Amino acid sequence: MSTENFNTLAAFAAVARERSFTRAAAKLGVSQSALSQTVKNLEERVGMRLLTRTTRSVAPTEVGERLLQMVAPRFEEIELELAALSELRDKPAGTIRITSGEHPATTVLQAGLARFLPDYPDINVEVIIDYGLADIVAQGFDAGIRLGEQVAKDMVAVRIGPDMRMAVVGAPAYFARHSVPQTPSDLTVHNCINLRLPTYGGLYAWEFEKEGRELNVRVEGQLVFNNSGQRLLSALQGLGLAYMPEDQAVEHITAGRLVRVLEDWCEPFSGYHLYYPSRRHHSPAFSILVEALRYRG
Secondary structure (H helix, E strand, O other): OOHHHHHHHHHHHHHHHHOOHHHHHHHHOOOHHHHHHHHHHHHHHHOOOOEEEOOOOEEEOHHHHHHHHHHHHHHHHHHHHHHHHHHHHHOOOEEEEEEEOHHHHHHHHHHHHHHHHHHOOOEEEEEEEOOOOOOOOOOOOOEEEEEHHHOOOOEEEEEOOOOEOEEEEEOHHHHOOOOOOOOHHHHHHOOEOEEEOOOOOOEOOEEEEEOOEEEEEOOOOOOEEOOHHHHHHHHHOOOOEEEEEHHHHHHHHHOOOOEEEOHHHOOOEOOEEEEEEOOOOOOHHHHHHHHHHOOOO
16 A cells, blocks of 8 residues: 555544544644545545535545445554554563673673663573674674674674773792793793683783783693683682783782782773674664663763
8 A cells, every 4th residue: 555545544534533624633733624635535536425524523424434444443453553562662672692701791791781671571681601703693693792892893882891901910829939020021931821712713812011012922831711710710729820801800919819910011901892783773672781781981
């Protein structure tokens, strides 16, 4: 059905139900004369009178009543569906799938979920922990969480966390047996606890920066893990030096269980971002999640 035919039938149905051109015009937001002309054009098209007009009332003819009985339920169905869509907007629902590393999921995402999920009981969130740089489109995710520098340029990136710093730490027992490194290059003679990245299959190079000078160091050691928990535990046990987000180690540094080194080489950098495709239509539920996670510090 063309838009013109739809609007014409809607105009006729409004007049027939209201039994008044004046009330129908007010309801539709059009002038009475324009509405009268629209109904007249419809009557000319079907070749029959659809409404009986008097100075005091308007009533559908037999043909008009038949047409009204045919189209009115359909318009009511449309109005009900539109109302349902409005309710969906007011009460967002659905499942949102997110891929994230363990650290951002624990330190940033979890706090955001705790803030907004209780107010939206019809929204479900599935979080998949993955240390690789997943293709969120190919793997069916709505969004991913990564450091800002890791987000592809064709994605929308929304900052969800503060600046971060890394920390190189070791237990007092470790430094009782080894010298304290003074520069990142000194790490090459230390027993370092490595991180393997599944995306590239290689070991993560420890990244440093001082006064604009950047330096990546490939370290070696007896232990390699693909998660943060075991690296921290191994450092606490004196098995080597670990390189990890500052917030994971600060409690142990304060308590004296870990000693921090090379702090002047660990400058702040942009923190975690939620990213998603720019060309995909997003649900109201997803939009609410984005705003709940958006960093406003």
